[in-house]
Amino acid sequence: MATLTAYLTRSRRTEQPPVRALHPVAWWLWALGLAAAASRTTNPLLLGMLLAVTVLVVAARRSDAPWAGAFPLYLWGAAIVVALRLLFRCVFGGDQGIVVVLHLPLIELPQITGLTLLGNVTAESLLSGLYDGLRLATMLVCLGAANALANPRRLLRALPAALHEVSTAVVVALSVFPQLAESVNRVRRARRLRPAPSSGRVARLRSLVIPVLEDALDRSLLLAASMDARGYGRRGQQAVLTGRVTAGLLVSGLCGLAVGAYAGLDATAPRYLALPFLLSGLAVGLIGIGLSGRGVVRSAYRSDSWAAADVATATSGLIAGALFSVTAKVDPHYLSPSLYPLEWPQITPVSAVAVLCGLLPLVTAGRSPRAYVGASIAARQHP
Amino acid sequence: MITFDRFSFWYAGRQVPTLEAVDLRIGDGEFALVTGRTGSGKSTLLRAVNGLVPHFTGGHVEGRVVSVGRDTRDFPPREFADRVGLVGQDPLAGFVTDTVEEELAYGMEQLAVSPQVMRRRVEEVLDLLGMAPLRSRPLRYLSGGEQQRVAIGAVLTSTPKVLVLDEPTSALDPAAAEDTLSAVLRLVHDVGVTVLAAEHRLERVLEYADRLIVVDERRVCDGHPSELMRTAPLAPPVVQLGRLAGWKPLPMSVRDARRRASTLRADLAAVPLPTRSEVGDARDGLVARRVTVTYGKTVAVRAVDVDLRPGEVVALMGRNGSGKSSLLEALQGALRRSHGSVTVAGSDPARIDRSQAAGLVALVPQQASDLLFADTVEAECRLSDDASRMPSGTTRAVLDELLADESVPNASHPRDLSDGQRLALVLGIQLVCRPRVLLLDEPTRGLDYDAKGRLSSRLSALARSGLAVMVATHDVEFAAYASSRVLVLAGGELITNTATSAALTASPVFAPQVAKVLAPVPLLTVDDVAQAMVSSAERIGLS
Numbered sequence: 001m002a003t004l005t006a007y008l009t010r011s012r013r014t015e016q017p018p019v020r021a022l023h024p025v026a027w028w029l030w031a032l033g034l035a036a037a038a039s040r041t042t043n044p045l046l047l048g049m050l051l052a053v054t055v056l057v058v059a060a061r062r063s064d065a066p067w068a069g070a071f072p073l074y075l076w077g078a079a080i081v082v083a084l085r086l087l088f089r090c091v092f093g094g095d096q097g098i099v100v101v102l103h104l105p106l107i108e109l110p111q112i113t114g115l116t117l118l119g120n121v122t123a124e125s126l127l128s129g130l131y132d133g134l135r136l137a138t139m140l141v142c143l144g145a146a147n148a149l150a151n152p153r154r155l156l157r158a159l160p161a162a163l164h165e166v167s168t169a170v171v172v173a174l175s176v177f178p179q180l181a182e183s184v185n186r187v188r189r190a191r192r193l194r195p196a197p198s199s200g201r202v203a204r205l206r207s208l209v210i211p212v213l214e215d216a217l218d219r220s221l222l223l224a225a226s227m228d229a230r231g232y233g234r235r236g237q238q239a240v241l242t243g244r245v246t247a248g249l250l251v252s253g254l255c256g257l258a259v260g261a262y263a264g265l266d267a268t269a270p271r272y273l274a275l276p277f278l279l280s281g282l283a284v285g286l287i288g289i290g291l292s293g294r295g296v297v298r299s300a301y302r303s304d305s306w307a308a309a310d311v312a313t314a315t316s317g318l319i320a321g322a323l324f325s326v327t328a329k330v331d332p333h334y335l336s337p338s339l340y341p342l343e344w345p346q347i348t349p350v351s352a353v354a355v356l357c358g359l360l361p362l363v364t365a366g367r368s369p370r371a372y373v374g375a376s377i378a379a380r381q382h383p
Numbered sequence: 384m385i386t387f388d389r390f391s392f393w394y395a396g397r398q399v400p401t402l403e404a405v406d407l408r409i410g411d412g413e414f415a416l417v418t419g420r421t422g423s424g425k426s427t428l429l430r431a432v433n434g435l436v437p438h439f440t441g442g443h444v445e446g447r448v449v450s451v452g453r454d455t456r457d458f459p460p461r462e463f464a465d466r467v468g469l470v471g472q473d474p475l476a477g478f479v480t481d482t483v484e485e486e487l488a489y490g491m492e493q494l495a496v497s498p499q500v501m502r503r504r505v506e507e508v509l510d511l512l513g514m515a516p517l518r519s520r521p522l523r524y525l526s527g528g529e530q531q532r533v534a535i536g537a538v539l540t541s542t543p544k545v546l547v548l549d550e551p552t553s554a555l556d557p558a559a560a561e562d563t564l565s566a567v568l569r570l571v572h573d574v575g576v577t578v579l580a581a582e583h584r585l586e587r588v589l590e591y592a593d594r595l596i597v598v599d600e601r602r603v604c605d606g607h608p609s610e611l612m613r614t615a616p617l618a619p620p621v622v623q624l625g626r627l628a629g630w631k632p633l634p635m636s637v638r639d640a641r642r643r644a645s646t647l648r649a650d651l652a653a654v655p656l657p658t659r660s661e662v663g664d665a666r667d668g669l670v671a672r673r674v675t676v677t678y679g680k681t682v683a684v685r686a687v688d689v690d691l692r693p694g695e696v697v698a699l700m701g702r703n704g705s706g707k708s709s710l711l712e713a714l715q716g717a718l719r720r721s722h723g724s725v726t727v728a729g730s731d732p733a734r735i736d737r738s739q740a741a742g743l744v745a746l747v748p749q750q751a752s753d754l755l756f757a758d759t760v761e762a763e764c765r766l767s768d769d770a771s772r773m774p775s776g777t778t779r780a781v782l783d784e785l786l787a788d789e790s791v792p793n794a795s796h797p798r799d800l801s802d803g804q805r806l807a808l809v810l811g812i813q814l815v816c817r818p819r820v821l822l823l824d825e826p827t828r829g830l831d832y833d834a835k836g837r838l839s840s841r842l843s844a845l846a847r848s849g850l851a852v853m854v855a856t857h858d859v860e861f862a863a864y865a866s867s868r869v870l871v872l873a874g875g876e877l878i879t880n881t882a883t884s885a886a887l888t889a890s891p892v893f894a895p896q897v898a899k900v901l902a903p904v905p906l907l908t909v910d911d912v913a914q915a916m917v918s919s920a921e922r923i924g925l926s
Contacts, residue, residue, distance in 0.1 A: 065481070153480060171479060190753035192717040193746045194812065195738040195770040203766070210756040214798065219476050225430075225439050226477030230538065231464025231493035299495045301488035301505075 021063075022365045024150030025158050026310035031146035033317025034358050037324040038138035039265050041335040042131035043345045046355060047138045051078075053358040054138075054145045061365050062148045067174070074144025078137035085133030089125045091117055097124025097340065124339045131339075154304055168227060172220050183215040184208070242291065249288030256281020309364040316360035323354035384545060384577045385409040385432055387603075389446035392427060392436060401427050403601040404446070409579060409594065411544075414571045416588055416608070417581040418617055419598030420831045422801045425581040426472075428598060429547050432579065433467040434460045451544045465494050468538025469547045473554070474530040475523065483525075483533050484518045490541040501540075508536045511574075512566050527703045528559025532566055539570070546570065548580040552587060553828060556702050556857045557892050560587060583831050586619035586860060586896050590636030609633050617832045620860055620896040623909040627916070640900040647912075651904045654915045654922070662867075663693035667728070668851035669714065669744065669820045674723035676709045676875075683709040685875040686723070691820055691851035696842050698866035698883065699855040700893065706875040707855040708749065711822045714853075715746040728819055738816075741771060745813035749824040751806050752797065760800075760808060761793040767812040782811030785841055803834035810841075821845060823854045827861050839865040863887055863895040863907035883907065 031054075038050050055075075062068040090104070092115070099122055106119035152174050156167045191207055227233075260278025263269040327350060328335055337345035387407040393400045401424045409415050419425050430436040434455035437444050448455045451466040468490075471477050480486045487508055491501045509515045512532045517525065522533060531551055538546065551567065552560035568591055570576045582588050589595075595608040597615055604611070609632045612622045621640050625633040628647055634640035669691040676684040684706045691697060699707050712718035714725055716733035725731055727743040735743075748754065757763040764778040771777075782791065791804050800808065806826055814821065823842075827835050835858070842865050846852050853870075856862055862869060862883065869886035871879035871893075879886055884905045888898045898907050906912050 151481075175479070186748075186750065187753045189712070189717060190748045190750070192737060193715060193748060194754050194767075195741045195816070207756045211753045214752070222471060222473065222476040223479070225435055225460075226469075226471060227479055228439055228460045229433055229435060229464065229467075229469045230479070230490040231461045231541065232479075234461045234464065234493055299492055299497060299501070301485065301492055301498065301501050303498070 021151065021154075022149075022313055022361070023158075023304050023306055023310040024152070024155035026306070026314040027150040027361075028146045028155070029314035030317030030358070030361060031142045031149075033314075033319070033321035034145075035139045035142035036265065036321035037354065037358075038135055038142060040321075040324040040328045041351075042135055043335055043337055043347070043351075044131055044134055045345050045347050046335070046351055047131075047134040049347075049352070049355045050138050050358070051134075051141055053355060054141050057359065057361050058145045058148050060362055065151065067152055068148045071144050071148040074141055074147070077144075078140045081137045081140065082130065082133035085129040085136075086126060089129035090121050097122035097342075099123040099342065101126065124342060127342070128339050131337075157300065158304060168224065168232065171227070172223050175223055176216050176220050179219060180212065180216050183212050187211045187215075246288045246291045249284055249291065253281050253283075253285025253288055256284060312364045313361045316357045316364075320354045320357045323350060323357075327351055327354075384411045384413070384451060385579065386449045387431070387446070388449070390431065390448055391445040392431065393443040395441045395443070397442075400601055402431075402598075402603065405603045407596065407603065407605055409577060412571070412575050412577055413593045414568075414578045414591055415580070415594040415596055415605075416585070416592035417579065417596045417598060418583075418585055418615070419581075420617065421583075421803065421829060421834060423598045424601065425598050426549055428596075428603065429549050429579065429581055430469070431455065432545065432547050433463040433469050434458060435469070461493075464490060464543075465541050466543055467545045467547060468535075468541060468543035470531075470534045470538060470549065470551065472550045474534035477534060478522045478530075478537075481521055481523075482518075483514065483520055483522060486522055486533055486537045487540050490537060494541055504540045504542070508539050511539070511569070512536045526559065527555050528562045531555065531559070531563045535563075535566060535570075539576075543576070545577045545579065548578065550581055550583060550829075553583060557859060559703065560584075560857075564588060564591075583829070584619075584858070584860075585617065586621065589619055589622070590639075608635055619832075620909050621900065624897055624900060624912060627909060627913055637896055637899045640896075644900050648901055648904055650919050651901065651906065651912070651915050654919045662695040663849070665690035665692045667819070668692045669725065669727050671714055671725045672723055674710065674713050674725065675721050676706070676713045676718060677721045683875050684713060684720075684872075687872070687875075687877045689714065689853075689870065689877075691853055693819070693849045693851050694846050695868060696846050696852040696854065696866045697868045697870060698862035699853055699870050699872065700857070700859075700862060701872035703857075705872040707872055708824050709875075710872065711746055711824050711853070711855055714820075715744045715822055716740050717746070738771060741813075741818065742816040743818055744820045744822065745816070745818040746822040747806070747809050747813055747824065747826060749828070751809040751826070754809050754812065755797040755805070758796060759794055760791055760797060763797060763808065763812065764793075767815055771816045773815055778811055778815045781814050782808060785811055785814075787841075789837070801834075802829040803837065806830075806838065807841075814845075818850070820851045820853075823852070825855055825857070827856055827858045835861050836864070859887065859893055859895045860908075863898070864910070 034050055034054060038047060041047060058071055062071065090102070100120045101123050102121040104118040104121060107117040109115045109117065153171065156170060159167055187208055190211075196204065256277050258281075260274055260276075260281050263271075263273035264275070264278060324335070327348070331348070334346055334348050334351060337343050385407065386409075387405045390402065390405040391400045392402045405428070417425050417428060427436055430440070431448050432450050432455075434448075434450075436442065438455075438459045444456070450463060453463065453466065455463075478486055479489050484505060487505045488501050491504065496504070509518055512535065514529070514532060514536060517529060517533070522530065525533065531554075535546070535548070535551070546567075548567065551563055555563060564587060567578060567580070571578050571591075580588065589608055589612075592608050594605055595611045595615070596603060596605040597611055599616060612618055612633050612635070613626075615622075618626070621637060622633055622635070624640060625643075628644070630640075630643050634643060669689065671687070671689040673686045673688060674684060675682065675686055687710060689710075699710070701707055709718060713720045714732075716725065716731070719733070725733065730743065732740040732743045755763055757766055761779075764782065765775065767773075767778040768775045779793075785807050789804065789807070791800060791808060797805060797808060821842075826838060830838065839861065842852050842854065854862075854865060866883050869879060869881065869883050870877060871886065884907060887893050887895055887907055888902065888905050891899075894902075895907050897909060897912060898905070901912070906915060
């Protein structure tokens with residue numbers, strides 16, 4: 001009987017295995033891979049697929065945590081990017097191309113500027129704006145996905161100990177930002193209690209901004225003090241010279257990484273800037289981090305280990321990025337469809353597979369724990 | 384364990400020290416209680432124990448502080464993490480992680496404790512503080528009492544020898560405060576932690592303290608509570624009652640006092656009850672019927688009827704989250720109600736515009752500073768005159784009338800004012816339109832006994848001038864002093880609506896100390912007792 005009960009309780013437990021949130025670095029690698037893929041193409045079909053894949057994964061796998069709530073903002077940002085691009089093409093577009101879709105009066109600016117405004121709007125220039133905008137928008141959404149899916153605090157824990165000054169600032173910002181929204185709400189509610197100052201917008205804005213900023217500042221200081229009092233960034237005595245050397249190494253490493261990453265993503269940059277800079281920047285940075293991290297001793301309560309699911313997730317994004325890079329060299333035609341003359345964009349099987357690779361997290365990542373369900377209501381009750 | 388040696392401290396740019404020549408020795412395992420007026424330097428004293436003062440705040444230091452064998456001059460606060468655990472006033476502001484378990488582990492991670500030991504200590508602390516069911520809950524959505532216990536637990540896991548608590552119960556309702564205090568006392572008795580705690584509401588902790596540290600005008604003196612309490616400027620009601628009745632030694636707890644009070648009870652039982660002043664008709668004040676407020680699917684306030692009559696001060700009580708703030712905002716009209724009606728002098732404050740509504744109902748929110756945004760008191764008053772279209776100088780005049788004996792200089796920044804002065808300033812601004820009803824949300828937070836007394840007499844003066852006043856408060860003693868009627872909310876429903884004397888003597892949780900000592904005599908405050916003693920003496924003289 002006892003064994004039966006034990007069996008039953010165990011089986012009930014196995015029905016709902018504890019959900020393991022994926023390693024935040026895995027999410028970032030996945031998203032960066034997709035972003036890299038997007039940077040290689042202007043094909044609207046492929047970009048649309050990339051967008052759909054990203055949004056689908058976020059919708060299915062994000063938790064209800066505060067940082068996940070920002071994803072719609074990235075979508076809005078993306079929409080604005082596309083709309084602005086289209087608007088600029090209408091205003092500054094000139095009349096390249098032959099298929100005119102809209103006749104607008106042409107405004108000649110003084111000869112010396114060599115610019116004209118408005119004029120005939122062609123399908124070619126509109127589409128080129130749309131493609132460009134879509135590419136940027138997709139990259140933006142990919143970054144937003146990483147932000148929504150990866151727990152930023154766990155990500156910080158994955159950072160080396162040496163960067164603790166940076167991470168203090170980030171932790172403070174992470175904690176204060178959601179509270180900022182709350183205090184904006186609170187102050188707006190409070191403001192309704194006092195007759196509105198009649199002396200114009202500035203005073204009205206002041207009455208919102210000043211209490212909110214004071215609140216944010218107070219909270220940041222309290223949090224920083226609490227972190228300090230609880231031993232954050234403890235280290236032995238470190239010589240001043242070591243500190244300067246590590247700072248120099250870190251900064252130059254970061255510069256190298258930035259140049260390398262830029263050249264790597266921009267297909268038109270000279271190749272010798274890409275990989276060599278990336279690697280040397282990485283090496284210099286690692287040395288700096290190693291040096292400065294020697295003083296700091298920490299341990300991890302639940303260390304974030306890499307499991308098969310994490311590796312698979314990261315790989316799926318990276319494969320998508322890599323396949324696009326290879327295709328860009330071998331068969332660039334499909335990645336950037338011709339505008340002059342206009343052509344229907346097409347998809348090759350390889351690129352479709354590459355994009356669909358990005359869906360793998362739907363399998364590898366479990367549903368995120370829903371610890372935050374219903375909590376927002378409770379929060380309003382305990383303001 | 385902690386030694387202050389001729390310690391003086393000046394904040395940067397100040398001519399006058401905040402603390403001067405402090406000498407203190409706190410032994411191992413003591414429970415030391417720090418008390419003093421608002422702004423007297425209690426927090427500075429506490430933060431000096433682990434070196435946050437001066438390492439984090441900046442400033443000038445003379446003398447020294449040695450905590451658990453380390454001089455704060457030689458080590459930054461983070462090197463004290465395994466020796467001194469500091470819990471601030473607002474636990475939520477100090478949380479670094481997202482969930483209870485992570486927060487408990489955070490300090491140990493910084494100290495590089497091995498994972499096995501961390502697991503064990505987290506479990507121990509969860510059990511010690513009775514938080515095991517909370518372990519994976521997000522911190523932001525815990526109740527105030529739970530947050531406070533997590534904050535204490537989070538420093539305990541680093542096994543400090545000293546625990547420093549800055550007003551651990553100031554934001555909590557009576558029941559949550561009891562929870563937190565009993566957790567702290569268990570630590571003192573079972574674990575042997577040395578505790579240094581600041582607290583305004585002495586009535587809650589005085590009886591447990593081994594040592595009392597009084598911070599007054601930059602100076603610090605310490606000694607046994609029963610000796611220091613004879614002359615201390617701030618004393619809980621039970622001590623004031625003892626002083627009044629001339630008991631020696633002074634009682635520190637309700638239990639002490641009750642054992643001495645048998646004759647006093649007998650004397651007072653024959654005295655007729657003090658009558659409270661007359662009140663007007665609710666139709667001149669505020670009439671609310673079946674007020675309901677919902678957030679999404681949650682009902683915050685459910686079909687509450689409230690009458691506020693001119694000339695009375697009503698206390699609104701109830702647990703954290705029972706809907707007090709929502710009810711006040713709904714009565715003021717700033718928060719949309721989903722059902723019900725509110726009528727003030729024939730009109731509904733929610734249906735008329737903001738500046739007209741200000742002439743009917745004024746609300747002082749929980750965080751009064753949210754209403755202030757100018758650089759100086761003077762500018763703030765000018766803005767207020769301007770917004771309410773009153774002749775210039777009106778707000779200042781209202782403020783001066785409110786302040787009576789205190790002063791709020793025109794040139795000072797609203798942030799530099801004490802909590803009591805800031806509250807007065809906001810009151811002045813909100814009263815400039817001469818509303819008929821005044822609502823206050825938790826005004827006593829951070830106020831010492833004197834400031835609370837002043838607020839209480841201000842409110843009764845306003846009521847005498849014809850205002851209807853309602854105060855949401857957790858503070859039973861304040862409600863006993865200030866109010867004539869008590870409303871109690873639970874889960875958004877009104878469960879009690881009776882005279883203060885009946886409401887506050889009925890339940891042990893809500894009874895003020897004097898009522899507990901004198902039960903069944905229904906007297907609530909030391910002033911009531913003083914008055915009753917006078918009339919009892921007169922009766923004896925007559926007969």
